[in-house]
Amino acid sequence: MSASYRTFFGMTKEAFDTDLSMKDILETQDIVSIKQSLDFTLQLGAVGLITGEVGSGKSTALRYVLSRLHPSEYKTIWITACSGSILEFYRLMISELQMGETGCKAVMIRNIRKAIRETVLEKKMKVVLVVDEASLIRLEVFAELHTITQFEQDSKPWLPIILAGRSNLIDKLMYQTSRPLASRIVSRSHMEQLSRQEMEQYLLHHLSITGIKTNLFEDTAITAVHQGSGGLLRKANHLARGALVAAARDKSMIVNADHVRLASTEIF
Ligand SMILES: Nc1ncnc2c1ncn2[C@@H]1O[C@H](COP(=O)(O)OP(=O)(O)OP(=O)(O)O)[C@@H](O)[C@H]1O
Ligand SMILES: [Mg+2]
Structure with missing residues (x-):
């Protein structure tokens, strides 16, 4: 039937399908403000936050605003987070960067940094790390995540991060151990009903x-x-x-x- x-x-x-092409995404007021927040976050190379209830349109909004970034100017690393360890997080990044081998944590970090440095300095592109379902991330991952954004003694803002997830993401970022990451947040958007x-x-x-x-x-x-x-x-x-x-x-x-x-x- x-x-x-x-x-x-x-x-x-x-009708009301999930498989929407870009032209079929309705530009809501929330999407307009997420676009402004994204531009601001990218400009500063900082961290931006998008929260909203289950099914409020976070991933779609992200997909839409990222599609507006010029592909020759921006490289997007999109990760759908899981509740695993920081190693698993780095593995997701490595796979998204299409780098074959993984290795120990220090090697993974070195390789990720190298790939980002090359993209910025040699390919002359900007990079943005987008973490969807970020509310699933464990506290100990939040405690460490900011270190991956530090280049040249934390003087080069080469890796802005956009975190999207349910509202409990805010609770996790309020923890003392998440402070270094939270202190880098410059924009917060909430998907309204x-x-x-x-x-x-x-x-x-x-x-x-x-x-x-x-x-x-x-x-x-x-x-x-x-x-x-x-x-x-x-x-x-x-x-x-x-x-x-x-x-x-x-x-x-x-x-x-x-x-x-x-x-x-x-x-x-
Ligand atoms: N701007 C939009 N225009 C048209 N349809 C939309 C839009 N935003 C969301 N939708 C529709 O709503 C559905 C749910 O949106 P989406 O998956 O982005 O929500 P979400 O907040 O990411 O959900 P979850 O919390 O489960 O990750 C989409 O599959 C799509 O059909
Ligand atoms: Mg989603």
């Missing part, structure tokens, strides 16, 4: 990606998606898609609040 809702509504692709009006715009935007130019959602359905999702995007996606499926089952071209309620019984 889930595919036949597309036929019913005449959609060209799956969408307002009712923004949710309407968001739903219409996702419908338009599927080729639907009219609003299929009744006002009450938009309110139900907004309330049911708490303004969080992934949950809104599931509710809205589920509601489309329920409306198609009803052979209704308009989605109402009951369809959203039905959809809500199937998701978390």
Whole structure:
């Protein structure tokens, strides 16, 4: 059934999909302010923070703002963090830098520094380390992470870091042992939940990606998606898609609040 809702509504692709191309990402107010924070952080070669609830759009926002950096000017090292040790963190960096062997910790650090130094001095590019899911990182990793940013006796800001994660990231950065890293933070952005009006715009935007130019959602359905999702995007996606499926089952071209309620019984 889930595919036949597309036929019913005449959609060209799956609605409220995760696989969005850059042009399909809605430039929300949060994204605009993240872009400004990123520019500021990169300018200073410092550390920037992006927090938000689960499914609030952090990774998508990051993907979007990083895509705006010119690829001939910037090299992005994107890491999806894990709860492992600092060694595992360095391994992730090494793999992202496409450097084959790893070795002991000192060797890994030396190789990472060398790769960054070469990128900056020889290739004349800027580097940015982006750590998504940073709230998973252990305290002992936070205690050490700033050392990888230190070049030429900490005088060259060659490795700005963007940390993105859930709000408990802030708690971890408040620990005494995280101070050296936290003291390098120059910008903080928080992904806010969408307002009712923004949710309407968001739903219409996702419908338009599927080729639907009219609003299929009744006002009450938009309110139900907004309330049911708490303004969080992934949950809104599931509710809205589920509601489309329920409306198609009803052979209704308009989605109402009951369809959203039905959809809500199937998701978390
Ligand atoms: N700006 C946007 N425009 C259109 N769709 C978006 C946008 N931001 C997020 N989405 C949609 O919301 C979904 C969830 O967003 P995303 O994965 O970025 O959230 P997250 O905050 O990184 O979640 P998590 O906490 O689980 O890592 C995306 O798969 C996408 O479909
Ligand atoms: Mg994410």
